[in-house]
Amino acid sequence: xxxxxxxxxxxxxxxxxxxxxxxxxxxxxxxxxxxxxxxxxxxxxxxxxxxxxxxxxxxxxxxxxxxxxxxxxxxxxxxxxxxxxxxxxxxxxxxxxxxxxxxxxxxxxxxxxxxxxxxxxxxxxxxxxxxxxxxxxxxxxxxxxxxxxxxxxxxxxxxxxxxxxxxxxxxxxxxxxxxxxxxxxxxxxxxxxxxxxxxxxxxxxxxxxxxxxxxxxxxxxxxxxxxxxxxxxxxxxxxxxxxxxxxxxxxxxxxxxxxxxxxxxxxxxxxxxxxxxxxxxxxxxxxxxxxxxxxxxxxxxxxxxxxxxxxxxxxxxxxxxxxxxxxxxx
Amino acid sequence: xxxxxxxxxxxxxxxxxxxxxxxxxxxxxxxxxxxxxxxxxxxxxxxxxxxxxxxxxxxxxxxxxxxxxxxxxxxxxxxxxxxxxxxxxxxxxxxxxxxxxxxxxxxxxxxxxxxxxxxxxxxxxxxxxxxxxxxxxxxxxxxxxxxxxxxxxxxxxxxxxxxxxxxxxxxxxxxxxxxxxxxxxxxxxxxxxxxxxxxxxxxxxxxxxxxxxxxxxxxxxxxxxxxxxxxxxxxxxxxxxxxxxxxxxxxxxxxxxxxxxxxxxxxxxxxxxxxxxxxxxxxxxxxxxxxxxxxxxxxx
Numbered sequence: 344x345x346x347x348x349x350x351x352x353x354x355x356x357x358x359x360x361x362x363x364x365x366x367x368x369x370x371x372x373x374x375x376x377x378x379x380x381x382x383x384x385x386x387x388x389x390x391x392x393x394x395x396x397x398x399x400x401x402x403x404x405x406x407x408x409x410x411x412x413x414x415x416x417x418x419x420x421x422x423x424x425x426x427x428x429x430x431x432x433x434x435x436x437x438x439x440x441x442x443x444x445x446x447x448x449x450x451x452x453x454x455x456x457x458x459x460x461x462x463x464x465x466x467x468x469x470x471x472x473x474x475x476x477x478x479x480x481x482x483x484x485x486x487x488x489x490x491x492x493x494x495x496x497x498x499x500x501x502x503x504x505x506x507x508x509x510x511x512x513x514x515x516x517x518x519x520x521x522x523x524x525x526x527x528x529x530x531x532x533x534x535x536x537x538x539x540x541x542x543x544x545x546x547x548x549x550x551x552x553x554x555x556x557x558x559x560x561x562x563x564x565x566x567x568x569x570x571x572x573x574x575x576x577x578x579x580x581x582x583x584x585x586x587x588x589x590x591x592x593x594x595x596x597x598x599x600x601x602x603x604x605x606x607x608x609x610x611x612x613x614x615x616x617x618x619x620x621x622x623x624x625x626x627x628x629x630x631x632x633x634x635x636x637x638x639x640x641x642x643x644x645x646x647x648x649x650x651x652x653x654x655x656x657x658x659x660x661x662x663x664x665x666x667x668x669x670x671x672x673x
Numbered sequence: 674x675x676x677x678x679x680x681x682x683x684x685x686x687x688x689x690x691x692x693x694x695x696x697x698x699x700x701x702x703x704x705x706x707x708x709x710x711x712x713x714x715x716x717x718x719x720x721x722x723x724x725x726x727x728x729x730x731x732x733x734x735x736x737x738x739x740x741x742x743x744x745x746x747x748x749x750x751x752x753x754x755x756x757x758x759x760x761x762x763x764x765x766x767x768x769x770x771x772x773x774x775x776x777x778x779x780x781x782x783x784x785x786x787x788x789x790x791x792x793x794x795x796x797x798x799x800x801x802x803x804x805x806x807x808x809x810x811x812x813x814x815x816x817x818x819x820x821x822x823x824x825x826x827x828x829x830x831x832x833x834x835x836x837x838x839x840x841x842x843x844x845x846x847x848x849x850x851x852x853x854x855x856x857x858x859x860x861x862x863x864x865x866x867x868x869x870x871x872x873x874x875x876x877x878x879x880x881x882x883x884x885x886x887x888x889x890x891x892x893x894x895x896x897x898x899x900x901x902x903x904x905x906x907x908x909x910x911x912x913x914x915x916x917x918x919x920x921x922x923x924x925x926x927x928x929x930x931x932x933x934x935x936x937x938x939x940x941x942x943x944x945x946x947x948x949x950x951x952x953x954x955x956x957x958x959x960x961x962x963x964x965x966x967x968x969x970x971x972x973x
Contacts, residue, residue: 410869439871452862456884466870513866520870 351421352558353409353524354385358418358428360404364633376632378404380582381418383659388523389556393573393590395563395605397629401582402562406526409560410442411435422524440470443517447529449509453501459512460497463487466520486515490545507538514545524558531568543572566609570594575665578602581640582632584659588666598668600645601625639671647672702964709960712953719950723770730763734920746938753938755928765943768922771915772947775832776902779839784894786840787847792878792886794848795855806852809845817842817900818907825913835908835915839901850893854886861885888962895958899951906947922947 360379363372379401386392394402408415411427420428427438443466446452453462464483466472473479484494490511501509510530517525527546531539550557563569569576570590578586578593578601586599597603604623611617625644630636636643642652652671659669704710722729731751738758746753752761794805812820824838858864859882867877906923909915915924922943929939 412865412868436871439869444866444869446862446866448862452866454863454881454885457881465872469871469873469876516866516870 350387351385352388352423354419354421355405355409356383356419356421358382358405358408358420359416360401360408360413361416374633377582377635378632379408379415380635382579382582382584384577384584384587386524386558386560388558389550390574391550391559391561391572393561393563393569393576394579395566395569395576396579397564397605399629399632400579401632402564402579403528405579406444406528406560406562409524410444410526411438412444436470440466440520441522442524442526443520443522445510445513445517445525445527445530448533449506449513450533452513453509455501458498458500459492459504460487462501462512463497463515463519466516470520472520482519486519489518489549490515506534507541510534510538510542511545514542514549518549521555522557523555524560526560526562528562529564530561532563532565539568543568547572566606578605581630581635583640583669584667585641585669586667587659592663592666596666598662598666598673599670600647601641639669699964703960706960708956712956712960715949715953716957719769719773719946719953722766723773726766726770730760730766732760732763734759734764734767735918736760743932743936745936752942753936755939756932761925761939761942764920764925765922765946767920768925768943769946771832771919771921772902772905772923772950775836775839775905775921776898778836779843779901779905780894780898782836782840783843783847783897784890787844788851788883788887788890790844791848791851791853792855792882795852796859796874796878796882802852805848809848812841813845813849815842818904821904821908822911822913825908830913830915832915832919835905838908839904842904843897843901846897847890847893850889851886854889855882858882858885888966891961891965892958895954895961898954899947902947902951
């Protein structure tokens with residue numbers, strides 16, 4: 344696609360995040376947890392990238408590296424053309440304004456001793472975006488309205504809200520500094536299903552209504568949720584992206600054996616179909632990211648693996664238009 | 674008709690409840706328990722006594738009157754006199770002053786210093802944590818009274834030096850508590866969220882970690898106050914610390930206890946004062962915790 348370069352708001356190149364494991368008095372490094380091991384993708388303005396994978400595959404770590412809550416071990420993160428991977432902590436403040444986060448747990452992500460209004464308004468205070476007390480109050484009330492909360496509730500404390508309302512407060516906080524990119528770290532996993540739909544619709548409305556065209560990275564482990572909201576989906580396994588494509592392509596034509604297994608695990612709400620449905624069950628456990636296998640990370644569990652798979656790390660290749668797969672057999 | 678009026682009453686009541694201010698709610702929660710009110714009265718009385726000691730005490734606390742030596746409580750001396758004929762009531766009134774000044778000053782100093790160090794250690798982690806906490810461990814190796822004795826001995830007599838000695842001796846407890854609380858609180862997502870929105874470390878520390886870890890501090894401060902009054906008494910008893918001109922409750926207990934069988938009031942009255950004040954501060958700490966916690970709002 345001949346899209347202009349400027350349209351790419353975020354580009355990640357070979358991102359790696361290795362956490363050292365230390366032992367003893369002198370903190371000797373005895374191992375490395377390769378939480379994220381070489382991830383690359385690009386995001387256009389206004390796009391939503393869904394990031395899925397099972398627990399411990401590095402989804403959250405990717406999100407936290409991009410928002411620079413972690414200092415990546417290596418790799419480049421270009422935000423609006425500027426590499427932010429190595430920017431020192433002290434110069435990160437402007438970036439914090441442009442990339443915000445929504446957290447998974449609406450119960451622990453809001454300070455219990457701060458009222459809802461000041462939680463939402465804090466980014467504006469931190470980045471000095473308001474000039475007067477009145478303007479501040481006005482903007483906080485406006486944010487409450489945007490996320491569908493009663494603006495009268497600004498003086499209430501987090502414990503007085505329900506889970507869904509709390510997540511709305513979290514979203515309002517993420518919007519307060521007027522960011523370009525919002526990293527949603529499993530924003531609906533802790534909510535019950537009916538509230539999940541409300542929150543997802545809110546996130547989608549925010550994107551279509553705003554003049555700024557928000558870009559989302561939407562981290563989740565629920566495939567149906569991701570399918571609904573994403574423009575493209577990246578499937579992760581053990582710190583790497585194994586498949587990256589549009590939701591339609593992913594659901595109709597999954598190419599990577601891991602994606603196929605993952606999709607076959609989604610239950611069908613029809614008992615007859617469900618009973619006769621063929622399931623691909625991967626054998627064994629997910630290997631430890633402390634000692635990832637050589638070659639393809641999946642080769643020990645893969646139904647179509649060949650000896651070659653245990654030697655070569657498969658690169659992410661474009662198999663058909665906008666459909667990237669990391670598998671040697673495809 | 675009566676029903677409608679009752680309904681209107683209810684509506685009016687619920688509305689007035691909704692508009693009640695933070696301060697009113699705080700006061701209401703605090704004074705809901707009778708024992709807290711009792712504690713507040715005792716503390717208020719002690720504070721008033723301490724402030725107005727020169728006007729309240731019937732005699733000069735250091736005035737010797739050998740004619741009235743070792744009197745039992747009587748109309749002239751309500752709580753009796755000691756060996757030198759000093760009036761016990763006057764000495765207790767003046768003692769409130771010294772004990773409160775030493776107690777409160779030490780508490781505030783060690784709480785402020787200790788929680789700052791503890792927060793730093795917990796928040797920064799790594800080398801900072803190791804240096805601060807190992808130093809505190811070393812301090813903790815000494816019993817509080819021994820450490821205070823040592824310091825008071827080095828620094829010399831005087832109220833200021835007693836306060837410094839007791840502050841240092843009290844520091845490790847506060848530091849440890851705050852370090853532990855900070856370690857627990859900083860794992861919460863809302864602290865990570867602070868980093869994500871770009872808050873400075875200072876802002877995160879003082880506006881988010883401190884309010885969330887301060888609750889046990891309030892209780893510890895009020896509990897420690899009693900301990901400090903006792904420790905100061907211990908120092909006076911051992912002859913190190915305050916000079917003989919300065920009257921303290923602990924000193925009174927110490928000098929009175931040898932007459933326990935014949936003149937119990939000499940040790941008993943100041944001892945009772947210490948007990949009541951310590952008890953009151955503990956109860957107040959408890960009440961404050963309930964009243965300050967927004968999570969208990971609506972429950973209490």
